[in-house]
Amino acid sequence: MKRREFIAAAAALLVSSRGLRAQSRRYRLGFLAVGDGSGRTLNQTELALFDGLRNHGWIDGRNLIIDYRFSQPPDRLPASVAELIALSPDVLIVAAPQATKALKSATATIPIVFVAVADPVGLGLVQSLARPGGNITGLATYVPGDFVAKRIEILRELVPGASRFAILANPGNPMHRLLLADEVPSTARNLGVVLPIVQAITAEELDVAFASAAAQRADAIIVFGDTLTVVEAPRVVALAAKHHLPAVHFSRQFANGGLIVYGPDFADLFRRAGGYVDKILKGAKPSDLPVEQPTKFEFVINMKTAKALGLSVPTSLLLRADEVIE
Template sequence: LPRLAQELDALLPKVFVAAATAAGVVHSVLPDRQLVFTAMAVDPVAVGLAESYRRPGGTATGNVMNAVGGEESLTAKRLGFFKDLVPNVERLGMIGVVWDPQALQGVLSHQEETALQEVSIQLGFRFENYAIKTPDDLERVFAKALSDGVDALYISGDPLLTVNMSRVMPYILAARKPTLGVYPEWGRAGLLLTYSTDALDGFRRAGVYAAKIVRGVKPGDLPIEQASKFWLVVNLKTARQLGITVPPNLLTLADELIE
């Protein structure tokens, strides 16, 4: 990513648009360049990308995936939907990633795990994290989770798992457990339920900000936007395979039903 940012900078762009962890890289390598970030699930103020949401003040602005209430609020909604769908879950296992506290993604991974622990307690789940360092650890952590007797699996939103979705899904399908996760791509691939902000809407909004900056508006004068559009996916095919009847309220609330 640093090399790619420098290659793009050689083309003398008026503004960079960067998603997720790439935003932190661009800002670190090229701190004086104008930047619009999107698909950010960490607090841009806390990690030094901006001075405040209302007035970023520096060279970067954009939109974040978390709504008011942050990761815990989204996690509570996600697990609440899941409990409506699978009310008898007692033990929830998270397939996560060993996080680096010095990395931007590590901050997010820690927030995700902490939120899951807190919300699981509130909803009466017993929560355990099964973390991988590399995709080669997948077989071991899935086997460990199943041998521990988890009732359901939560798939972390970490990019390491997402980019290796084709390697992760066979273990999920073989486990034959109710599963939930963050991004709709996982629901379309076979997870029982996913719930997150609408990343595509975030990219569209980033485009609006990029256009304003190209026309002369300073990033520091454009307030950071928080997510306002959310996407609930329920995979009916997976539900049938697991013998789960989807309650009418979820059928009504779902933005996307996978047949």
């Protein structure tokens, strides 16, 4: 009997030790981020990912190892992708469409969760929102069809009589190319407005783009969301002020000096991404996790900037705003 008891106790100890090792395993998460422009630090919006992970019990340095690489400047992207893949992470997180396409091209096996990709179906990243297919899923940033029109509607209320709205786009951004080919022309026809396109791929080209918008006598400008404009947000805001162009921006980074911010709550998207990571680390497949769209939007008006531009903000806009910066 003693021998049997010893064998049973040893077996129980073995099972217990295996369980402890499984519980103490640290998973590896690779994060291909936009960053704050320095190429060394996450921006404030991206840091919300940590809140989302903590909400599901995942702590960096405890049961999770997070490796960071950055997609900016653009010539850094290929090396950043290769370095993350070489680390063989359990899950990859990526922000922005260019970086997402690069990461998807680099691996068909490591699960990928994207954040801040406008139209993943149109870009060919997933088969459909409900059934992504492959090794990728995540959070989209808009509902196709009303992206440009919604911003024109806001600017028309703010600048009565406006009919010429410049659009700042990055021709290197695949999502921008889709919008310029389809939604922008149809919106111009439907609303009877003129939408001159000004483009920038580099920070220096932003100066030329804003000067071109002013030369074409734009009444206002719509700044498309992009890695370049996010990283160069202070420069974009300063150029809009220099050329006296009322501007509507896409994300919270522009609220400091930018006239209007209207777009999804990106911090909320990064927090929700933590839930995707949790499900995948617990065995779910990306192909079975539907792509989600924004549920929270931010509408911010900067009254100081409005006054500097000589604009009177109508009550209709003030009542709809989530925040009014005095």
